[in-house]
Amino acid sequence: MRKLQKLIAAERTTFSPYSRLPSCAISRIAAKCRKDEIADAHILLKELKAELATVPEWDGDTHDDIWRTIELFRAILEKVK
Template sequence: MDKLSRLFEKSRDVQSLYERTTDTQLNFIATKCNRDEVAAIHIRLKLFRSELAACPEWDGDTQDQIWDAIETHKRLLLQIDLLKKP
């Protein structure tokens, strides 16, 4: 498991496994990210987009999950950028 996956896992408790990742959780993750994790986020975004392209149109639930993952990772990149600004 890579560091980014471990950070996501650490930020969640058992009850929040099926809920969207909060800004507080993303802020926790963002404070621990360095350039390797930023690169991993960009790679994941590309993978999510390719999964979305391969997902059948009738599978709306899976499409929603992929879009949610894309949005979460975009929000994480924004949090990381905000932390880097003086």
């Protein structure tokens, strides 16, 4: 598992896996991100966007899951100092 995924998973232990992480949790993740995690987030964003293009239009749940993950990575990157 990637370090970025481990950071997210560690925050998820205190919140429902189906809820969005609050801003304070995103800030804690961002504070622990270094150069490798930032690069990894950018790579994952590109992979998610490519995956989104392959998902059939009728599969709204998968579209929603991918967009939720994209939003999470963007939020983390916005808070990285």
